[in-house]
Amino acid sequence: MKRVAVTGLGLVAPGGNDPKEFFASLAAGRSSIGVLEEDWAERLATRIAARAPFDASAHFRGQQLRMLDRVSQLALVAAKQAIASAGIEWTDETRASTGVFFGTGMGGSTTTDEGYATLYRDGSDRIKPFTVLTAMNNAAGAWIGIEHGLTGPNLTYSTACSSSAVAVGEAWLRVRSGSAPLALAGGAEAPLTLGTLKAWEALKTLATEDPLDPAASCKPFARDRSGLVLGEGAAVVVLEDWQHARRRGAEIFGELVGYGLVTDSAHITRPSIDGQARALDLALESARVAPDDVGYINAHGTGTAANDAVETAAIKRVFGARAKKVPVSSTKSMHGHLLGAAGAAELVVTLLALRTGTLPPTMNLREPDPECDLDYVPNAAREGQDVDLALTSSFAFGGTNAVLACRRA
Amino acid sequence: MTTTFDAIRALIKRDFELPPERLQRDTLLEEIELDSLAITELVFAIEDEFKITAENTIPPFKTLGDIADYVARLVAERDAKPSPAPKRAAAKAKPTSATKPRAAKHAAPRANGAGVTKPAPARTSVSSTPPRKSKRSSARSNARVR
Numbered sequence: 001m002k003r004v005a006v007t008g009l010g011l012v013a014p015g016g017n018d019p020k021e022f023f024a025s026l027a028a029g030r031s032s033i034g035v036l037e038e039d040w041a042e043r044l045a046t047r048i049a050a051r052a053p054f055d056a057s058a059h060f061r062g063q064q065l066r067m068l069d070r071v072s073q074l075a076l077v078a079a080k081q082a083i084a085s086a087g088i089e090w091t092d093e094t095r096a097s098t099g100v101f102f103g104t105g106m107g108g109s110t111t112t113d114e115g116y117a118t119l120y121r122d123g124s125d126r127i128k129p130f131t132v133l134t135a136m137n138n139a140a141g142a143w144i145g146i147e148h149g150l151t152g153p154n155l156t157y158s159t160a161c162s163s164s165a166v167a168v169g170e171a172w173l174r175v176r177s178g179s180a181p182l183a184l185a186g187g188a189e190a191p192l193t194l195g196t197l198k199a200w201e202a203l204k205t206l207a208t209e210d211p212l213d214p215a216a217s218c219k220p221f222a223r224d225r226s227g228l229v230l231g232e233g234a235a236v237v238v239l240e241d242w243q244h245a246r247r248r249g250a251e252i253f254g255e256l257v258g259y260g261l262v263t264d265s266a267h268i269t270r271p272s273i274d275g276q277a278r279a280l281d282l283a284l285e286s287a288r289v290a291p292d293d294v295g296y297i298n299a300h301g302t303g304t305a306a307n308d309a310v311e312t313a314a315i316k317r318v319f320g321a322r323a324k325k326v327p328v329s330s331t332k333s334m335h336g337h338l339l340g341a342a343g344a345a346e347l348v349v350t351l352l353a354l355r356t357g358t359l360p361p362t363m364n365l366r367e368p369d370p371e372c373d374l375d376y377v378p379n380a381a382r383e384g385q386d387v388d389l390a391l392t393s394s395f396a397f398g399g400t401n402a403v404l405a406c407r408r409a
Numbered sequence: 410m411t412t413t414f415d416a417i418r419a420l421i422k423r424d425f426e427l428p429p430e431r432l433q434r435d436t437l438l439e440e441i442e443l444d445s446l447a448i449t450e451l452v453f454a455i456e457d458e459f460k461i462t463a464e465n466t467i468p469p470f471k472t473l474g475d476i477a478d479y480v481a482r483l484v485a486e487r488d489a490k491p492s493p494a495p496k497r498a499a500a501k502a503k504p505t506s507a508t509k510p511r512a513a514k515h516a517a518p519r520a521n522g523a524g525v526t527k528p529a530p531a532r533t534s535v536s537s538t539p540p541r542k543s544k545r546s547s548a549r550s551n552a553r554v555r
Binding site (some may be wrong): 061063064066067124128129130133 | 417424425426446447449450452453
């Protein structure tokens with residue numbers, strides 16, 4: 001088995017157009033959740049969402065743009081950053097063995113939405129000629145492969161909210177097994193369209209707007225939590241065989257040491273204590289560490305009534321008496337739920353928390369829910385923490401529970 | 410013929426940001442890097458511009474002149490058969506015309522009239538249903554917009 005280093009980080013998400021800017025925003029407790037300004041947003045019951053500060057025209061030209069849904073635009077920029085930060089000098093050999101492992105829940109949903117609007121709303125049959133190519137779920141991963149000439153496996157995982165955690169985990173298995181020295185892994189989501197937001201709204205899972213401060217609408221683990229806030233973004237990491245990375249003198253941002261993946265197969269949305277606990281257990285087991293070794297958990301923490309209580313109970317089951325001593329935070333309180341990009345983005349957060357010794361907070365946690373009684377790092381970051389090992393959890397509709405374990409390099 | 414070519418040249422200039430001096434009748438498509446997808450996109454724009462419907466399989470064009478000739482042929486064929494069937498369909502489809510300005514407003518910037526003006530020769534068999542559908546959807550979207 002190989003050790004797996006993380007040698008590249010790339011991210012575009014609410015609060016930052018690169019990992020450093022993003023983490024600084026979270027460490028400052030700054031929420032990037034706001035009110036959608038678009039005219040169509042008037043039709044939403046709650047107009048809040050988390051937008052990435054991303055201007056596509058700064059990265060792509062007209063003809064290219066027409067071929068890329070926003071989800072692929074975000075993905076390509078994050079991947080480019082990750083590769084640049086890894087400082088890889090590609091050879092024919094590394095290009096041929098390097099795969100792209102990508103996650104997205106809803107793929108090119110802007111394209112899908114526009115296509116339906118043209119067809120049904122406008123009564124026009126003139127759907128754009130690239131609708132299939134821009135909407136398909138594997139477009140983002142494929143474009144990353146094309147842009148960088150990576151001809152190893154190119155796989156897209158679609159397991160809703162755990163998509164990119166699964167993508168990273170599966171890439172980790174490949175690099176760990178020695179089948180390739182490098183892999184690109186991550187995910188992207190761009191769900192802020194009328195159709196997608198309406199669909200989530202209908203499911204009654206979205207947070208209601210905080211009457212005093214819309215930015216404080218997502219309140220994980222709080223008694224007054226009312227649901228999740230959707231966000232858009234992309235995050236990509238470069239995973240690399242530890243020795244390979246050392247030999248070329250690469251900067252190592254952290255080590256990915258474990259991956260737990262289980263499925264509830266019980267209910268399509270309802271989370272399960274048993275499923276989440278099994279994923280946490282497996283992540284620890286594959287990392288060959290004990291619960292006592294864990295110094296931080298970046299929670300799934302969506303801010304829904306069901307998730308946060310179940311997640312708390314699952315952590316208690318795995319960590320026993322020590323559960324209340326492990327800092328657990330949900331950064332979704334600031335960047336919203338990035339769905340298919342969430343797992344990878346929160347892995348970036350977790351790696352930077354280990355690296356900087358700053359644990360980002362769970363914001364908007366004024367009144368704790370009696371059922372949620374752990375140390376959630378409420379309302380302010382905790383600096384100067386000497387943490388060696390951390391977990392990051394992603395639990396999805398469909399029941400796919402994924403937990404990644406990482407260690408400070 | 411010149412006008413057909415000039416119009417196509419203008420579309421290419423607009424959508425692919427190529428200088429007009431590089432766009433001659435004998436310019437090879439590979440010279441200006443218009444691959445099969447770019448051609449698909451160009452044909453889509455041409456359909457809107459010339460109010461024609463390209464055949465299901467796009468011929469293997471080599472030069473810009475090939476495209477211009479093809480378009481000229483389709484335009485001539487369209488003009489040559491003012492059959493009564495499409496006329497009837499057009500008359501029946503009148504209610505949809507109310508949706509035309511909306512369509513133009515909401516559709517992609519390139520869409521001149523969003524193609525709804527295209528007579529629907531293939532639609533004859535279902536000519537009674539689309540107008541009704543359009544009527545409904547237009548009423549509903551009005552309610553939504555306000």
